[in-house]
């Protein structure tokens with residue numbers, strides 16, 4: 001063979017491998033606790049958002065985090081899913097949860113959100129337990145207490161996330177312990193979204209208990225540890241947290257699944273592009289706690305067209321490929 005034909009054969013072969021690896025990695029739909037290429041996406045607050053099922057059907061996310069159950073006190077619960085539903089019942093979301101779950105996607109409900117718009121204050125351990133009880137009554141199918149079930153009588157969500165920003169940690173641990181107790185043998189994923197400065201002052205105490213299955217660690221909006229901060233701040237923060245996860249694992253005998261949380265909004269000052277994330281994650285993806293990426297939020301990430309790798313692709317696709325190792329070899333970029 002001439003050099004040229006060898007080159008062409010090689011290039012074609014290479015292209016095939018890339019295609020194969022993309023297909024292989026993206027066909028796997030749904031959350032896998034043992035995988036390192038999970039993508040979790042917050043949905044519920046984006047402007048002009050499409051229905052939840054629209055994003056689930058794209059096959060790019062493995063966990064949908066509905067946001068938010070934003071009013072939680074010892075005796076009230078209220079939610080706000082932006083243009084999708086304000087309650088008291090959300091039949092369209094219920095229908096979509098079923099569609100997402102049938103695709104293997106876990107659907108979790110996030111508690112908290114922006115302190116300005118919500119009211120999250122459990123006050124005490126007994127307040128946390130009281131909140132767990134009415135959350136159970138609203139969202140667990142086994143409860144037949146006479147309260148409105150926002151997702152109807154036949155949709156059960158897969159778990160809860162705690163994403164609060166009001167520095168009120170009282171009652172959080174009691175809330176999660178009680179939820180576990182009430183859920184009994186039913187599967188239940190519990191997560192929280194700490195900010196990257198260590199220790200976290202919103203959900204840090206909860207993280208330390210080892211009760212969490214998943215941690216959506218937010219590496220944005222914080223100058224000291226943001227992914228695009230200078231002076232290797234992100235790497236330092238990652239090391240601090242992973243050391244902490246080691247301690248938590250040895251105390252609780254449970255390995256938390258850690259997601260690197262990123263801002264999906266393209267024009268946000270803390271948004272990191274795909275090329276940059278690839279370079280930052282190259283030595284971190286093999287860490288035993290790393291399970292994938294989470295991003296805020298579905299609308300922003302889907303509408304964010306990233307060209308940093310030389311090809312146009314939306315951020316959700318990019319995060320899925322990145323976590324799947326598709327960009328690990330720089331040459332791959334030319335071939336996509």
Ligand SMILES: *[C@@H]1O[C@H](CO)[C@@H](O)[C@H](O)[C@H]1NC(C)=O
Nearest residue numbers: 228272273275276307308309
């Ligand atoms: C990607 O992000 C990095 C770090 O912020 C920046 O230096 C680089 O110019 C960006 N690339 C593109 C194509 O925007």
